[in-house]
Amino acid sequence: MNLYQSLGYLVLGSRLRRLSEAFLAEINRVYQKEGIDFDASWFPVFYLLSKNEALSIKELSEQIEVSHPAASQLITNLKKRELVTSATCNDDGRRQLVTLTDSGKKLLTQILPVWDAISTAMTKLVESNEQAQQLLPAITGLENAFRQANLADAISQNLVANLKPVNHE
Structure with a gap:
């Protein structure tokens, strides 16, 4: 058992970040190897725009669950990079609608087969390991638990409950 495994929930965020960074690095290596100028961090926007002709930045931020500024x-x-463009919405001048440019659409046609290959490879990888098969349901469960509880408040309550007055006699 390595240090990260031995520390349990104390390093959950670090372990998830390390796993995410390793996964994204592997995916980016595939794009690079295939000669495709695409970064895995762009995936959510490209995916959503592949399913919707145009989306506002607010809609994008809500669907990918990041802040509006992010x-x-x-x-x-x-x-x-001239992959997307935005234009003011006709019926609401405050909204900017984002669409793929012609270059973005061309790039999308290049990356769609990579997405299929990623899904196939990951499915095979996970099928070969019983514990790995539990990963996505477990992540969904943890996401739902975080939505239903305020972890910071729970930690603070534990701190208060565990603090004992110090007797200086």
């Missing part, structure tokens, strides 16, 4: 920053990055 979604806006990602869209700005993709605009600089």
